[in-house]
Amino acid sequence: MRKKHKFPPKWLVTSVWIIGFLLLWEFGAFLVENNPKIQNPEYILPHMWQIFASFFDTNLTTATQTPFQVVLEACGATLSRAGIGFLIGLSAGFILALLMNLSHIVEKVAFPYLMLIQVIPILGLAPIILALTGDIGISRMVIAAILTFYPVSANTLAGFKSVSTEQKQLMFNYAAKIPVTYWKLMFPTCIPYFFTGLKTAAPMAITASILVDTLQGDGGLGCALSQSLKHNTTIYVFWEIVIAAAAVGIFSFYLMGMIENMVSPLQRINRKLKRGDKG
Amino acid sequence: MENIKEPVKNDIEISIENVSMTYQADNGTDVKALTDINLQVKKGEFVALLGPSGCGKSTLLNIIADLLHPTEGNVIVGGTTPKDARLKQRYGIVFQRPVLFDWRTVQKNVELPLEIMKWKKEDRRERSTKMLGLVNLSDFANHYPQQLSGGMQQRVGIARALAINPEILLMDEPFSALDEFTKEKLHEDILRIWRKTHKTVVFVTHNIQEAVYLSDKIVVLSPHPGRVSAIIDVNETLPRPRVPEMKTDVAFNQLVLKVRNSFEEV
Amino acid sequence: MKKKNAKKVLALMTAALMASASFVGCSGDTSSSASSDASTSAESKTAKLMAAAEGAVGNWGLGNEYEIQALLRKYGYDTSYISQAFDMDGFDTDEILLASAMTYNELGLVKNSYDGGYNYGDTVSVIDMNEEGVAMLEDMLFCTKDFAEKNPETVKAFVYASMKGWAYACANTKEAAEICYKYGSSVSPDHQAYMADESAKLVSTDMSGNTVDSSAYGSIDKNAVQQTLDLCKKYMVLDDSTAADKLKNMTTEDVYNDTFIKDVIELLNSNETPSFKPEKKEVSIQLKWLPDAQFMGYYVALDKGYYKEVGLDVKDSDIVPGGGDVGETTAVSNGTVDFGVTWVSNLISANASGMDLVEVAQVFQRSGLVLVYKNEWAASNGVD
Amino acid sequence: MRHFLKSRKCRMISSVMYPVLFGVIIFVLWETQILHSIMNTSTDVLPVPSKIASVIGENITKLMGNLWITTVPTLIGLAVGSALGYAVAVIASIFTKWGGGGITLVSCFNAVPIVALAPIFNNLCKHVSTDIGTRGMAAKALVVMMLCMASMSINAFRGLTELPPFSTDMMKSYASSKRVTFVKLRLPNSVPYIFTALRVSVPISVISALVSEYFIDTREGSATFCPGLGRMIRDTILKCQYSAAWSYIAIACLLGITLFVVLMIFESVMLKNRQKQ
Secondary structure (H helix, E strand, O other): OOOOOOOOHHHHHHHHHHHHHHHHHHHHHHHHHHOOOOOOOHHOOOOHHHHHHHHHOOOOOOOOOOOOHHHHHHHHHHHHHHHHHHHHHHHHHHHHHHHHHOOOHHHHHHHHHHHHHHHOOHHHHHHHHHHOOOOOHHHHHHHHHHHHHHHHHHHHHHHHHOOHHHHHHHHHOOOOOOHHHHHHHHHHHHHHHHHHHHHHHHHHHHHHHHHHHHHOOOHHHHHHHHEEEEOOOOOOHHHHHHHHHHHHHHHHHHHHHHHHHHHHHHHHHHHHHHHHHOO | OOOOOOOOOOOEEEEEEEEEEEOOOOOOOEEEEEEEEEEEEEEOOOOEEOOOOOOHHHHHHHHOOOOOOOOOEEEEEOOOOHHHHHHHHHHEEEOOOOOOOOOOOOHHHHHHEEEEEEOOOOHHHHHHHHHHHOOHHHHHOOOHHOOOOOHHHHHHHHHHHOOOOOEEEEEEOOOOOOOOOHHHHHHHHHHHHHHHHHHEEEEEEEHHHHHHOOOEEEEEEEOEEEEEEEEEEEOOOOOOOOOHHHHHHHHHHHHHHHHHHHEEEE | HHHHHHHHHHHHHHHHHHHHHHHHHOOOOOHHHHHHHHHHHHHHHHHHHHHHHOOOOEEEOOOOOHHHHHHHHOOOOOEEEEEOOOOOOHOOOOOEEEEEOOOOHHHHHOOOOOOOOOOOHHHHEEEEEEHOOOOOOOOOEEEEHHHHHHOOOOOOOHHHHHHHHHHHHHHHHHHHHHHHHHHOOOOOHHHHHHHHHHHHHHHHHHHOOOOOHHHHHOOHHHHHHHHHHHHHHHOHHHHHHHHHHHOOOOOOOOEEOOOOHHHHHHHHHHHOOOOOOOOOOOEEEEEOOOOOOHHHHHHHHHHOOOHHHHHHHEHHHHEOOOOOOOOHHHHHHHOOOOOEEEHHHHHHHHHHOOOOOEEEEOOOOOOOEEEEEEHHHHOOOOOO | OHHHHHOOHHHHHHHHHHHHHHHHHHHHHHHHHHHHHHHHOOOOOOOHHHHHHHHHHHHHHHHHHHHHHHHHHHHHHHHHHHHHHHHHHHHHHHHHHHHHHHHHHHHHHOOOOHHHHHHHHHHHHHHHOOOOOHHHHHHHHHHHHHHHHHHHHHHHHHHHHHOOOOOOHHHHHHOHHHHHHHHHHHHHHHHHHHHHHHHHHHHHHHHHHOOOOOOOOEEEEOHHHHHHHHHHHHHHHHOHHHHHHHHHHHHHHHHHHHHHHHHHHHHHOOOOOOOOO
16 A cells, blocks of 8 residues: 655644644733723733743742642542543433343333433532532532433433444344344444543533532632632732643543544454554 | 145245235225245255235245234244244344444354353354355454445355354345345345255245346236235246356246246246 | 713702611611711712712622612612632722722722732721621521531530630730631731721621620521512522522521520530530531631631530631632532621522521621722712 | 334324323432432432422523523624634635644544633633623623534534545536535535535534633622522532522523523434435
């Protein structure tokens, strides 16, 4: 096979865009800075370098922590808390998809409500869920789980439905029992779909966790965010959090991709084949 | 047409009696897919079910394979009901598409039915290696389906169907998606395998030449409603073994013509 | 322009009317009648400021707005206000001309130059709700009626230790500020010290400006509660008609129970070491805001071991910071925590909607809410 | 009988009946407060449906006023954001090699939580207008716009570039210009993708409008000013007015559902003659 050198390479495209974005940001910051009407430019749009400098700021902004330490600790709290809700949501979503695929009655009952969950502004319900459960940890899990639930179950169900009739007939002809059919055919087929759901759900679970953080002074990115907005820490904590939150969201997305690469046999094979082609 | 009153003999592998199949269309009307089908397939016989789209030939095959249940009539496969035949793994099935699992190697694909039947690992390996040898794919055992050509994939499908060593091989237009060259090669392969294994083969096709070249007996089905319009014995005109040169014989072409005419008679 | 003038005149007239009304109302109180002249002049000044800042009065809303609404109504304006963020940027940028501030927090940020501060120094002045007669009681200690009934000793012990903490904190504000800072405060130490001083003033001064003796910290003044309740009845808009009816018929009895604090004050003054038999030893408290010197009494009580002394088990994590979107009232009502710190008005709205909460100690004896304005702006509108 | 059970009509009836039955059961459990004992909560926090309905009835004008305040920026943000997102996708699809990277960058905006976006845009809009209502609307609409733009540009880019096999070759064989190929092939091909994007955007736009109201300047405190549904939900919850909070939530849900249903109807009309993929 003739080797084609792709131009521009992917890394170049990505870096050009990132640089472009940074330039745009800096231009905006420049405008904000030089607008005489604006007294506190760092509250509206600080320079990117100012934000990055604040990462290395050694001045304490709370009793014991520098801004970066505050954000780092909050990040850890948010990720771990979101993780639990995410796991619950994905298990529930997967189980429901399984039940819906196994039973027509379950499918008929659940499907409209699944649609409804997607349309209802769950995040707006966060305070009321907190009031209902009375525990911030539980409500965080509930909200993260509900947000995770829909994309996972909808995609997994689509994965089950994507199994071709012939494949199912094949298993039927081999007199394979239902668990065997699921294990050998249905699950492997739906793995990519399942992960598509996870990739949508993971950043949502984190958004949910951050929002719930703001509901009570219990740590986490959202809590630090609202504290910095309430002038209890330097405003750069806020900007660091904006960046950290975006980074955590993107990280969660790529983490799902990485896990898929490890777990999914198909991904593994495709990777192997790609390597084979090159070699 | 053969006498339907004739009792089922020991050498009859598949017997279809008075089978009708009706299903309901989306608009609520009944559609007759098959009416009053009578057919018997002897042990080791290569039978082609031939007909245009919509004649119910695949439906008939699905009834034999227990994928569909006839609204009327009786079906006996390997001396038992289709369901028992399926549960006892009396037949292997090959579809129009290879239906391989992308995430399994060629060898593991062939081993799939054996895994389901809970064979031991060594036995599985031995059997699948043998089957891959039969379809000339020994060198590709560790490849993945997406690395193989369409013809090779279909051969894997055949190997898989034969892995459980069934008495019957059901094939649903197995070569219709392949190009002409591959198809001809697979014709030789399937004839070779059939000679070697003495399986009873039910072969659904819409290609007259293919049916004539491969089979002992052609069951011509006509549509609206699906019914048997002729059963033609091929061996009388075209003796075994069949070789590619036969395709240019006058006898071959006359038989093709005869089969085609049996449609036009309807 | 003409309309604005007309409103100004109206405002002045209303102010005058209100002033005379309050004069009549307070006639029983000799100390206030003596200062009525001063208060009248203060009110005419306020009237001018309110007129100049029409449409640019800010408050955070979310249950903190009633005093401001009462003030607006007092001077004849619509009760709407600009929703103020939890910073003073709006004030800084002149978007909000009369901005709400708590004396112990936002006002310090506006005046001082430390981290997060706006460094206005003495170039700003305030309208005090206490002086305007629209003050409502704020920070107080509460629990559910059910809890108080079932665990009277626990409540008494908790109030005892907390008030002991407050007394110590008010006497030693510097140390109290340091203690708060240690317990995870997120504001600068300088601001913490400022907060401690100002909070102490609210604990030790009542609505009419009289000093509260340290032996009477936490006592509940029926008249002050009545004033708070009356203002709530006027300005609290409840969409649910059942709740609105309940509010209409509410009396001070539905709000507080002063038996605990009375016993506690007696015990504190007796100089004996009391012994309690708390029914529930592990208790927790939900604060109204982020952890800082506004709640120094509890942190001091924790740090000095006052809770342990009375046989209660209160850990660091049992003092739960607030500042979120679910009220302390809900947290206490659904049993997440045992005690809470909230404003009396918040408890009133919670009880109107069907909760059963009861105030057990009034920590802040006067309102800490002020409207802050820039002197320069005031001068340009004819107020010095 | 068996035939009837398998018939289309019966299937349709059952797919309506089962969920309705389920809904009725939940409703009854809720109304009779059995749900409360299951969830271990009280009617203070979780009022029964009839109570919520009566509160809605009592405050319908106020609710509608707040609904309007939330709906306007939602729709503006949705429309402008989707249009911009599509424009971005079109530009990216012209320069496919470079554009893909830009789309990846835009998709990263999706990962920025609404909670962080809202205060930024609130600050940015401080100088947009002297009128606080207009300013708040602009800030809300911007938040909604950002999120809708992201999802639209990602999907539309796929719609504009992932074409049926051989279709570009076919257009080339007709010597069709880039512009004609765009109008005749890429544009129609992207229509289903637009709807995919909108299915994501519509719920997100409602949610982001509600959540951003938590952080956005407004004027409130009297009957004449409506700060919006999200703000009212937060306000009523903090004041423990849970039946009122639920009435605002119900209206917010209704907004989300209505927009989605409208979208579905629109989609089914627009894509009526397309083959299912």
